[in-house]
Amino acid sequence: MSRMIQIACASCGILFVFVLFGGIIAAGWIPPIPPSENATEVARYYATHANGIRTMAVLVMFGAGLTIPFAALMATHVRRMEGPFAPLFAVNLIAGGAGVVAIFMPAMLLGAAAYRPERMPELTQALNDLAWVPFIMNGPPAIAQAVSFGVAVLGDKSDRPAFPRWLGFYNFWVAFCFLPACILVYFKTGPFAWNGLLSFWLAATVFGTYFVIMGVMFIKAARVVESDPVPDPRHGELVAA
Amino acid sequence: MSATVADPSIQANDKIPSPERRIPGEEGLWVFLLGDMAIFALFFGAIVVLHGQHPAMVIASQHALHPLLGLLNTGFLLTGSLFVVLATRAIRNGSSGAAGLYGGAIACGIGFAAVKAVEYASLIRDGHTAQSNDFFMYYFVFTGIHLGHLLIGLVLLTFLLTRARKAKPLTPGQRVFVDCGACYWHMVDLLWLALFPLLYLVR
């Protein structure tokens, strides 16, 4: 794999963060729309901010696309560290793919919600819920991605590991940080609500910095990986398997 | 660090002159442990804020909890930590008692989980579930996440127990793993030391 391709894939992850938060800011949703608002208030927000929310939908949709090369690079690293028999690689790749959907799907729903803001307020509220609940709640893909990568880093037995061991532990911690958001459906106010301290601020901060830190580490690793001789026999086995 | 060693006055003040100030476990482990502790600090803060906003609801809910079971669990975790301290020392010295000591720590951990199960069951039987009010939601979620940490710790201790049974001396990698497992277990203990008074006692 050429070094430039690695750097490009890693940069997509960093760019994703800017596109994602750019989109959220375009809709005026830092902080997010409170889940405690009634249908009329939600509908009024959509009516007055329709174009901002539409812009967010487009930006976040492309953001989801940007995570594709990033997730592919991460999975390829896992396969490199894991060796020929690579279940962790599969876990990481599937989780990465699910992660794309997890970001893509809410963007589509937001686009639909902001498309006709003049409809009945209850319908707009339902669409708004349909977008925000999965957008903040869907931790498992990111958790599986981070844990499988972390295990691969700590299990890397090579003489010149491409990643420092702390990055493995960091991934475990990130996975842990996504847990509180998983119970947001029970709350309309407080730290677990989708605009709350634990579900939004913690998860969003950790999620954003995660892509930047991982992107930087991937760029740093590109040199190490490129200078490694490609183990041809392993490659053969992999194809055979 | 080298300055500390070079300065005789500072060294004289040290109770235990340690030429090698060493990181317990490995550097990366502390990214996880301190990070985890930081998240739990947010949990602690959430409990205190809830207490301030709805004191009557919190105090009424606290009366439904079983502080003596919580007290018993604190004893289990502190004693488990002592077992791990002794086991770590034994396995580092290569003495034979390590496996038994890890066994003691595991027994304490299982005791904690069993008490927690009894507590959950009794609360739910009394009609207090996570849906009852915000306090019980916090109670079940925070103690549940803590219990999850404890179960992971039990898995780590079981690994260490199996390793301690072998007569072979530790490799450098295993030495690090022994310390990591111990520190993780102590963190589970440490987090409970704040959760227990905040949930059960601070009115």
Added chain:
Amino acid sequence: MLAALRRTRGDTQLIVWFALISATFATAGLGLEQTAGGAATVGVLLLAIAFTKIRLVGIHFMELGSAPLPLRLLFEGYVLVTFTVLVVLFLVV
């Protein structure tokens, strides 16, 4: 020499365990006997005991007492900041 040092430290850890258990009983006594009136003082006291215990676990059980200074300071900072913020929240909110 080294063995002797180890034994000393072991004793320290044992004493720390006794201290922690005693503090736990003190906490329980204080927490369960409290009346509604003195709640604020009792609450702060309970938090102070809890974070003293946490510090003891970190310094003596996790062996952060003999860790490199930056790591030790991070831990001490965690204990101090968390305790202070909780007390402020407890008294203000």
